[in-house]
Amino acid sequence: MTESILAITGPTSGIGRATVKELVHDFDRILLLARNLKKAACLKKELLDVNPKVKIELIECDLSILTSVRQASHTITYKYNHIDCLINNAGIVKTSRRESMDGYELMMATNYIGPFLLTHELLPIIMNSERKQITVVSSGAYKFAPMKKPFFKPKHFNPISGYGRSKLGTLYLAQELYEFYSRKGLRVTAVHPGAVSTNIGKDNVSKQLADTIFNLLDPFFVSVEEGSQSVIKAVRQPEKYAGFYSDQGEIAAVKQYGSDFKMRREFIDATLKELDLQAL
Numbered sequence: 001m002t003e004s005i006l007a008i009t010g011p012t013s014g015i016g017r018a019t020v021k022e023l024v025h026d027f028d029r030i031l032l033l034a035r036n037l038k039k040a041a042c043l044k045k046e047l048l049d050v051n052p053k054v055k056i057e058l059i060e061c062d063l064s065i066l067t068s069v070r071q072a073s074h075t076i077t078y079k080y081n082h083i084d085c086l087i088n089n090a091g092i093v094k095t096s097r098r099e100s101m102d103g104y105e106l107m108m109a110t111n112y113i114g115p116f117l118l119t120h121e122l123l124p125i126i127m128n129s130e131r132k133q134i135t136v137v138s139s140g141a142y143k144f145a146p147m148k149k150p151f152f153k154p155k156h157f158n159p160i161s162g163y164g165r166s167k168l169g170t171l172y173l174a175q176e177l178y179e180f181y182s183r184k185g186l187r188v189t190a191v192h193p194g195a196v197s198t199n200i201g202k203d204n205v206s207k208q209l210a211d212t213i214f215n216l217l218d219p220f221f222v223s224v225e226e227g228s229q230s231v232i233k234a235v236r237q238p239e240k241y242a243g244f245y246s247d248q249g250e251i252a253a254v255k256q257y258g259s260d261f262k263m264r265r266e267f268i269d270a271t272l273k274e275l276d277l278q279a280l
């Protein structure tokens, strides 16, 4: 029997960490794509304690750096001829303007451009698997702002619209994948996990301030175990969730900017051009 393989980005914290801890019995092999290999090595030990039979591999991948994404993809495609399920989970929030090494606004680079390239590079071996599954951790923040040109190097920075646009990008990616590959068997779901108590955004302020803010907000957030359930459900129940946007486990209509087909086309085409790719 062919071994089943899961690849997940951002497994070292928050929703990704809780997700992979629960999915540790669902796959024969798990590829942990992480920018911090020390954290990933600790996680590997924890996962093996829970399931000594699972094979765990660490793949260094900084999604904000295109060469790192290409290297990680190359490492994977060189070794494996199939991946059953890719979970595009990693993401960041930045409250001040930062640029990636490639010159893109950092949230757009990390949350959208890197995952787009990774997905593109892994798609042939995902389509070569039995499950053919991609789960995109998007966000209800896609409703924050319409996509605006210049897409990847905006003239003005606003943390709310900047984050929102990067997550709208992930939603467009999921829709594009569905449109072009679902007939060939790809099962893709975009997920909004809800407001979840994780480390996201905490690196923008001092630890003391982060703890104060997050303690105040904590009653409004769900735990990582609860927040990860929508991702886990999408992975475990593709017959229910494939082709849909899951809002905390409930299938929901995509509204406003999320259903702007013309803008989606323009944005995806611009991404392909930027990355020098012919098609997704």
Ligand SMILES: NC(=O)c1ccc[n+]([C@@H]2O[C@H](COP(=O)([O-])OP(=O)(O)OC[C@H]3O[C@@H](n4cnc5c(N)ncnc54)[C@H](OP(=O)(O)O)[C@@H]3O)[C@@H](O)[C@H]2O)c1
Binding pocket: 009, 010, 011, 012, 013, 014, 015, 016, 033, 034, 035, 036, 039, 061, 062, 063, 064, 065, 089, 090, 091, 092, 110, 137, 138, 139, 140, 192, 193, 194, 195, 196, 197, 198, 199, 200, 201
């Ligand atoms: N928390 C929420 O309320 C919420 C709501 C809606 C959507 N989301 C989405 O959920 C996803 C997971 O976020 P989270 O809340 O669990 O945050 P988190 O606790 O901060 O975890 C983020 C993960 O992404 C990784 N990561 C960050 N930058 C990276 C990079 N350049 N390259 C590779 N990996 C990188 C982090 O690695 P390190 O461990 O090395 O930092 C970490 O593993 C994100 O896509 C986020 O947008 C979260």
